[in-house]
Amino acid sequence: MGAIRIGRRAMLLGGALALPAFGAAAAAPKPRMFERLGWPGGTPGGDGGQVIRVTTLAGDGPGSFREAVRAKGPRTVVFDVAGVIDLGRRSIKVVEPFLTIAGETARSPGVTLVRGGLAIETHDVIVRHLRVRAGRDGAAPRSGWEVDGITCWKAHDVIVDHCSISWATDENLSASGPRFTGGEDPKGWREGTSHRITFSNNIVAEGLSNASHVKGEHSKGSLIHDNATQVLIVGNLYAHNRERNQLFKGAVEAVSVNNLVYDPGTRAMHYALNASEWVGHDWRTGRLALVGNVVKGGTSTDPRLPFLIVEGQGDLDLYARDNQATYADGREMPPTRVLPTEPLPKIRLLDKPPIWPEGLRVIEARRVEARVLANAGARPWDRDAVDRRIVQDVRRGTGRVIDDENEVGGYPR
Template sequence: MQERIPRRTLLAGLGAGLVLPAAARAGDLAAAGWASARGGEGGRTLRVTTLAPDGPGSFRAAVEAAGPRKVVFDVVGVIDLGRKSIRIREPFLTVAGETAPSPGITFIRGGIQVESHDVVLRHLRVRAGRDGAPDRSGWEVDGITCWKAHDVIVDHCSIAWATDENLSASGPRFDGGDTVEAWRQGTSRRITFSNNIVSEGLSHASHVKGEHSKGTLIHDNATEVLIVGNLYAHNLERNQLFKGAVHAVSVNNLVYDPGTRAMHYALNAPEWEGRAWQVGQLALVGNVIKGGASTRPDLPFLIVEGQGDLDLYARDNRAAYADGRPMPELRVLPTTPLPKVRRLARPPLWPKGLKALPASAVEASVLATAGARPWDRDAIDLRVLRQVKDGTGRVIDDEKEVGGYPK
C-alpha cells in the first residue's frame, strides 16, 4: 500500500509542504480493493480550461462527455457550483486532479455524485458548505457520493463541510428483484475510498433534520466496499456507518474527534419492510480513534444497533479518549430482538493483495499521505492536520467558523 514516511518528515510537512515520491504525486498508491475501475484507460484526454461551473472547457462538460476519457486541468483555483452539484452518469472516467497547477482545484457550493461505473476520482477538494442557508432550510448536499454505482475509486481527495454525508456509497435498498443477490446488484458495490481527508461535516446547519454532521455512510446491501488509509476529523457521527447486510473492510483509518458515533453498524427493521434480515460482514483492522473536544465521554470503538446480526473480524484497532483512557471495544445497543455479533478468527472478506499497516504506524502514515495533493496542501487541510496532531478543534455548524470558503 503506502510508502512509510518518517514522523520527522511528516512534522516538517505539516508546516512547510511535504515532498512525496513521484508515485504518490501521481496518485498511484491507492489500494483498488475489489474495484476493477478502468477509468478512462485508453480513451481521449479532455482538458478543463475554465473555472466556470459549466459550458465549453468546464469540468461539468468534461465529465458529461461520452466514452472513455481522462480529465486533466489547465486551470487552478475554485469552481463555484452555485448549488448545482456535478452528476457523473457516463462511465469510463478518470479525473486527475494532480494535473492542475498549484495548489489545485477546489469545488464549493455543491458536490459530486457518481451514478455510473468505472470511475476514478483523485486529488480533488470538495467543500460544499451551508452557503448561508438558514437552519433546517433544506439545503442538503453531499461531498462525494456514489449512488447505485460500481467499480469506483475515490482516492486522495479532501472532502469537508457537507450538510449531508461527506463521503458515501449509497443507492436503493431493494432494487432489481426479490433476491438478496438482486438487491446487491441494484445498489453501490465494489467501491474503494482510499487516502482521503473527510472532515468537518456541518452539524446544526441547513439539513431539514437538524443535526447532521456525518462522515461516511455505506448503505444497506452495499458489498465489496474498502475504506483504507483515510483521515476522519470532526464528524459527529458516521465515522463510518455500515447499514444492514453491508459487506465491507475498513483498515488503517485514523478517526479524530468523533462525537456520538465512531464505527457503527445498524440494520433497522422498519427500513427492511418485512424482508428477511441478512447478516452483515465487517473486517475492521488497524484503525485508530483519538477522542477530542466533541467526543462523548463513554463512546466505544464500535456500536451495533438495530435488529440485524453481524459477522465481525476486529484486530489491532486502537481507540482512546482525549485524556488517554482506552475506549470500550464494542457496545450492542438494547433492542428487540437483540442483534448477535459473531466474532470471527478470520476476516469474512478481504481484498486480494491488501496488507495492513500495524496500528502503531497508522497516525504518522495517514497524516503524511491523506487528502488531496499531500505534497501541495492548502491552508484548510493543514489546519485540520495540525488539530489532529495537537488535539484541538471541534465539530462545527458553519464553514464561516473556520474561515469560510477559500478565495
C-alpha cells in the same frame, strides 16, 4: 494518453499523467505510484481514452469541469487551471462511465469545488486529488439545503483516492443506492446498489452539524448503505464528524483498514440494520472486517463513546484486530457496545475476515497516525489551508465539530 498499467498499479508521472507544465508557475510533484486498491482495483477508469482539458474555472459552459465530466466514452480529465470552481448549488453528476479525474495535474493550489458536490452514478470511475467543500452557503437552519460531498449512487467499480471532502450538510463521502431491487433476491439487492467501491487516502472532515439539513443535526462522515458490498475504506483521516465515522447499514459487506478517526462526537465505527427500513424483507447478516484502525477522542467526543456501536435488529459477523481507541485524556474506549433493542442483535466474532480484497496489505495500528497524517487528502505535497489546519488539529488535539464553514474561515478564495 492513458496511464501505464502495471498489474493492479498504475505508474503516473506527477501523480497522474506525463503532461507538460502549464505555465511558468507550474510545479509538478515527484512521480508517484498509484495503487488501485480493493475490489475495483482492475477498473481502467479513463485509460486509453481521450484527454479532456479543463480550461476555465466557470461552473459550466465550454472548457468547464462540468462539461468534461459529461463527455461520452473513456476519458481522463486534466486541469489547465487551478483554483475554486463555484458550482452554484448545482452538484455535478457523473453518468457516463470510464472516467478518470486527475486533480493532481492542476498547478498549485489545485482545484476545489464549492457550493455543491460530486455524485457518481455510473461505473468505472477514478477520482483523485480533488477538494470538495460543499458548505452551508448561508442557508437557514433546517431549510433543506442538503448536499453531499462525494457520493456513489448505484455505482460500481469506483475509486475515490487522495481527495479532501468537508462541510457537507448531508454525508461527506458515501456509497449508497436503493436498498432492495430484484424482488426478494439478495443478489439483486447487492447488484442494484453501490458495490465494488474503494475510498482510499482521503480527508473526510467537518461535516456541518446544526446547519441546513431538514432533520437538524447532521454532521456525518461516511454512510455505506444497506446491501452495499465489496467496499474498502483504507488509509483515510476522519476528523470532526459527529457521526458516521463510518456507518455501515444493514447487510453491508465491507473492510475498514488503517483509518484514523479524530474527534468523533457520538459515533465512531457504527453498524445498524433498522427493522423499520426492512419491512417485508428478511434481515441479512452484515459482514465486517475492521483492522488496524485508530480512534482518538477530542473536544466533541462523548466521554462514553466505544470504538464500535451496534444497533438495530440485524446480526453482525465481525473480524476485529489491532484497533486502538482512546479518549482525549488517554483512557481506552470500550471495544463494542450493543444498544438495547428487541430483538437484540448478535455479534459473531470471527477468527479470520469474512471478506478480504486480494493483495490488501495492513500496517500496525501504532504506525497509522503518522502514515495517515503524512499521506491523506488531496495533494499532500501541496495542501490547502483547510487541510493543513485539520491535520494540525489532530496533532495538537484541538478543534471541534462545527455548524458553519464560516466558523473556520469560510470558502477558499
